[in-house]
Amino acid sequence: MPVIPGSPPVEITLRRSPRARRFSLRVSRLDGRVTLSMPARASEREAFQFALSQEDWIRRALKSLPDVPPVAPGAWLPVEGVPRLIMPGEGRSVRLEGESLAVPGHADQVPARLAAFLKVRARDRLAEATDRHAAVLGLGYRSITLRDTRSRWGSCTAEGGLMYNWRLIMAPLPVLDYVAAHEVAHLAEMNHSPAFWAVVARLYPGYQTPRRWLKTRGTELHAFRFGS
Template identity: 65%
Template sequence: MGQHLLSGNPPVAVSLRHSPRARRISLRVSGLDGRVTLTVPRGVSEAEALTFATSKGDWLRAQLAGRPDCLRVAAGIALPIEGRLLRIGSGTGRGVRLTSDAIEVSGPEAQLPARLEGWLKARARDRLAAASDAYAAQLGRGYSRITLRDTRSRWGSCSSRSALSYSWRLIMAPPEVLDYVAAHEVAHLAEMNHSPAFWAVVARLLPDYETPRRWLRREGAALHRFRFSD
């Protein structure tokens, strides 16, 4: 996948993706991290595809203008953890400690983002495993494993081999949102589709699933604005 910069004010970074199955040139702006992808079908030159992207420059800038700016994680910024906005600060002793209004990270300041990210991933795994276990037991189905990733296109998935995968950034969302994603993916153990039967399973596992689902659609993209590494 190549990278190109479309001229204009401001310039727009575009990733080129060649696809033999695509039938036409297409542009996609990720709703999670704002990444712009230009899909180039077989038989279409990169120059032609870039000309198309350039013609859509005003549309691209309008899509990107409404997105929140990225924030580099560091002491002093506020970070959502389980739905609470906590100020990051330097701590004493070892590890990471939560207070009523802050998250304190010990160690050298240069290592703070990596240490905090590791702590968040461990906490996410614990919470997601507990939620998945509870819903799987309620459904009477088992899963093979849980994997955590920093996915941009989806918050969770369930494979045909009953393997569950989640975005670790769900630990930043309110607990009921994390529960919804776990219920959604566990429901796929019974229904590998998004049919009415599938949504009936989700409703059985989490009756008020529509409320956290709406939150994720409305607020979820903002969880990707926090950058833990360059």
């Protein structure tokens, strides 16, 4: 991954596109990722030179982004919708202690350890919710996969493979439960027809409220950075 030197250095994600006719840059407002789309036959050297020529624009765009909540001791991190204070901990595992998250190890290890903790907790919660909703419909599913997608909170394949964004564990539990109901409903209706929404309403009456939360506040969950 090319890097523009400076303070701070800026990583550039290159993306080849057969449809691209020229170089174009995008700075994500979700996580600050800088993506350079390039024609399929262009060289990486040309792409990097273009990025260098646009360094001032890139840094201005990055500077205009909202402040990123730190994931470090002394900061707050939501777990199941409740803000938790990150504190130094003992032992080998992250522990949820009331309104605190006790994280062992050096401060540099805190983001990665918290990400691992959240993923395990997300899988447990999502598996339970998925099993519960699937049982109501009398349907099975093939698998559950966790990812960190920016474009969607969940998906369902025709083969019954369910994907969820693990960051849902930072949202209030009703939001996580709604997403599980939404994806399980696709096991019965692989569309977003009125019939599909009727299934969602059967599994999660009042789903409109958590759905609205995701639309208005979901981007807040993407703002937390846990490292590469």
